[in-house]
Amino acid sequence: MYQTHFGLKELPFTITPDTSFFFAHASHQEALNTLLVAIRSGEGFMKVIGEVGTGKTLLCRKFLSALDHNDYVTAYIPNPYLQPMTLLCAIADELGIQYPQHINQHQLLKLLTKYLIETYSKGKRVVLCMDEAQAIPAVTLESLRLLTNLETERRKLLQVVLFGQPELDDRLDRPSIRQLKQRISFSCVLMPFNLSEVEFYLSHRLGVAGYRGPRLFAHDAVKRMYKASRGIPRLVNVLAHKSMLAAFGEGAHRIKEKHVRLAVADTESTRNASSIGARVLRYIASLVATLMITAGVLIWGRWM
Numbered sequence: 001m002y003q004t005h006f007g008l009k010e011l012p013f014t015i016t017p018d019t020s021f022f023f024a025h026a027s028h029q030e031a032l033n034t035l036l037v038a039i040r041s042g043e044g045f046m047k048v049i050g051e052v053g054t055g056k057t058l059l060c061r062k063f064l065s066a067l068d069h070n071d072y073v074t075a076y077i078p079n080p081y082l083q084p085m086t087l088l089c090a091i092a093d094e095l096g097i098q099y100p101q102h103i104n105q106h107q108l109l110k111l112l113t114k115y116l117i118e119t120y121s122k123g124k125r126v127v128l129c130m131d132e133a134q135a136i137p138a139v140t141l142e143s144l145r146l147l148t149n150l151e152t153e154r155r156k157l158l159q160v161v162l163f164g165q166p167e168l169d170d171r172l173d174r175p176s177i178r179q180l181k182q183r184i185s186f187s188c189v190l191m192p193f194n195l196s197e198v199e200f201y202l203s204h205r206l207g208v209a210g211y212r213g214p215r216l217f218a219h220d221a222v223k224r225m226y227k228a229s230r231g232i233p234r235l236v237n238v239l240a241h242k243s244m245l246a247a248f249g250e251g252a253h254r255i256k257e258k259h260v261r262l263a264v265a266d267t268e269s270t271r272n273a274s275s276i277g278a279r280v281l282r283y284i285a286s287l288v289a290t291l292m293i294t295a296g297v298l299i300w301g302r303w304m
Contacts, residue, residue: 002248009210013241015234017058019065023204023233025197028059031188035063035161039072039127042155043185044148047133047162049169050190053234056163059190060129063161067127073119075128081135084143088112091128113150116157126158133164138176145180192231198222201233202240213253217243220257228260228270235270239263 001011012021022028031048038046050056057078064074075094082090085105092099092108097115099108119126130136136144150157162168162184172181193201199222206216217225221243229235242263243255252259264270 002244005248006216006244006253007211007213008206011241012205012209012211013237013244015237017055017061019058019062021205021208022058022062023201025055025191025193025201027189027191028055031059031190032063032066034186034188036066038186039067039125039159039161042125043159044151044156045160045162045180045184047164047168047172047184047187048190049164049166049187051192051232052165053232054190054192055233056190057131060131060161060163064127064129071124073124073126075126077128077130078132079135080130080133080140081137082140083137084140087140087143088147094128095126109147112147116150120157125155127161128158129161129163131163133162134166134168134171135164136162136171138171138174141171141177141180145183148183193226193233193236194231195223195226198226198229198231198236201236205237205240215254217255218257221255221260224257224260224264228264228267235267238267239270242266 003009003011035046035048048056048059050059060076064076067074073095075091077087077090077094080087085108088105088108089099092112092115095112095115097111099111103111116126144160148156148158148160171177172184199217199219202217202222203215217240225236225239225243229239239260240255240263243259246259246262247253247255
């Protein structure tokens with residue numbers, strides 16, 4: 001790969017959620033701070049909403065790593081598209097709770113309840129993070145709500161953070177889930193980067209990966225990348241990686257706009273967005289030309 005060519009210790013733009021590359025973008029840092037405050041104050045349900053590729057999973061892992069494991073026991077469910085009993089089993093597995101093979105839901109709930117009470121008596125709190133929460137079936141969401149009913153006079157014994165796409169809000173607007181929605185005390189939204197934030201983001205990840213040279217991405221290259229990615233971190237990573245491959249392939253030590261254009265052409269999700277924008281611009285240009293011709297004909301007719 002291009003690590004030696006650019007003087008890097010590791011690849012800077014992988015799409016795996018590595019917390020060492022966490023970028024303190026305004027909405028991400030605000031969400032992280034909000035979650036930490038909410039957890040420490042004993043809130044039951046919290047919610048983080050973000051479009052595909054805006055860094056929800058990375059934020060989730062950063063949040064979990066920021067919790068002191070002397071005070072918290074954590075569980076992480078990456079794929080919650082599960083029926084109630086299966087979800088309860090997944091939570092029990094994450095918490096290390098032993099249970100018989102042929103256990104029913106009532107018995108499993110009793111085991112979970114016992115675990116939560118015992119953990120609280122030891123001065124610890126249990127935090128459950130659920131990624132891709134927009135996929136949770138309605139009946140499972142209700143089961144999760146019932147599980148969080150257990151509480152002391154001051155705080156919940158199980159605290160839940162839901163990380164999901166905007167579709168999660170649509171799910172929570174359903175009348176059948178209104179009780180859960182009322183229990184969500186804090187809600188955060190992750191936003192895409194603007195142009196200057198894309199520049200800082202690129203520099204940040206390069207620095208973490210060990211780059212110590214002069215500016216690597218030319219300004220026009222960053223502008224092209226921002227336009228194609230719409231400021232979505234995952235797409236920025238994909239385009240930056242491919243741009244560096246393109247520059248490495250021709251022996252260049254600076255990423256130019258032409259390298260980003262090659263990366264965009266090789267990335268379907270950004271190429272489609274660019275082609276849609278181009279079609280819109282062509283349509284507008286055609287419409288303006290038609291109006292100008294029509295106006296010209298009318299003026300010519302009056303002059304004649």
